[in-house]
Amino acid sequence: MAHKVKIYTLSTCSHCKAAKKFFTDNGINFEFIDVDLLSSSEKTDTLKEVIRYNPQRSFPTIIIDKKVIIGFRENDIREALGV
Structure with a gap:
């Protein structure tokens, strides 16, 4: 089953x-947005999206289907993906 994966990131963030x-x-298709590289208006709109999932606005904010994972937590990601 293909999962919908979206990641909100910062271009300078090691995690x-x-x-x-x-x-x-792992060959998993994903969409990512480097929030810090967006224009000012795009950044404002995107941060509003991030806040819906993660009020602390920490990165990465990962959405797998409807599950939100804050930070790079590999075990949680694997569990959400079933891998």
Whole structure:
């Protein structure tokens, strides 16, 4: 079963890079947004989205289907993906 995976990241965040590498290395399709690289108006709108899932606005914020995982927690990610 294909999962819908979206990651809110910062381009300079080592945990965000590790999360992206994990999904890539495991052949899992994902969408990511480097929030810090967005224009001012896009960043404002995107941070509103992040706050819905993660009021602390910490990164990475990972959404797998309807499950939200804050930070790169590999075991939680594997469990959500069933891998």
